Amino acid sequence: MRGRSRGTEVLRRFRHEQSGTTAIEYALIAGLIFLALTAALSVYGDAAGGLYSNLSNRFVSALH
Numbered sequence: 001m002r003g004r005s006r007g008t009e010v011l012r013r014f015r016h017e018q019s020g021t022t023a024i025e026y027a028l029i030a031g032l033i034f035l036a037l038t039a040a041l042s043v044y045g046d047a048a049g050g051l052y053s054n055l056s057n058r059f060v061s062a063l064h
Helices: 004-016 021-063
Strands: none
Touching: none
16 A cells, blocks of 8 residues: 555545445435325325315215
8 A cells, every 4th residue: 555545545445345335225215205205295194184084075975
């Protein structure tokens, strides 16, 4: 290791290491999808609940 410190050598090897990157990428994508679904449910959850309640009431009324 002429002219290089141990820290720069470790950083160089870390930068070129490829094992596990695919798993990390998939985990990040899954996390982003989870966040998007959570945000969508929090925004549209009440509206969807009202819609299902309205449909349920109409079905019950139609059966009587």
